[in-house]
Amino acid sequence: DSGVTQTPKHLITATGQRVTLRCSPRSGDLSVYWYQQSLDQGLQFLIQYYNGEERAKGNILERFSAQQFPDLHSELNLSSLELGDSALYFCASSATGEGKQPQHFGDGTRLSIL
């Protein structure tokens, strides 16, 4: 158990809809990362937050947004969903967000778009 909690575990929705994925980092970790894992793109970094502030941005679409709240949990919002957004979405956390720190991953949220 990594200590990172992601909810829900599975999400099924339709094209055009909007969903919110939630992540609680390990106790004491201040930085949260979001990744998308799809069959054709592999593990893609989306965005990183540190103590409520955006720290780094990767291949995140404009239809996607995220935030980290004062209690350090984070939410990833996906809107105007397309079939290609079907993927496993991971949240990870690390203590301070320095690159050298291992990231500890949650179990992921599997998103299926019908």
Next chain:
Amino acid sequence: AQKVTQAQTEISVVEKEDVTLDCVYETRDTTYYLFWYKQPPSGELVFLIRRNSFDEQNEISGRYSWNFQKSTSSFNFTITASQVVDSAVYFCALTLPTYGQNFVFGPGTRLSVLP
């Protein structure tokens, strides 16, 4: 830009065989960190090891060992006496030490250990 290559897409071995997973990385920075993660069929990503660019000592942890060679930009992972529970996708990743650097993951190697 950083890049990680795992040329072996899939490997199948029979239980008790040794197997080596290859990882080749590219970076122009002299300080960097390399990682291995395991993704079992259940889907979660499990941290296995971190190595910094200044430490070329090989590491052994039980049946797992890692060989880091800066001369060839490789960070290979060997499982000795493989077991069925080792079946998973293994990812190699590279990051720089500064803030705001994200992990660059390789495409992964799917290891199947057959009984």
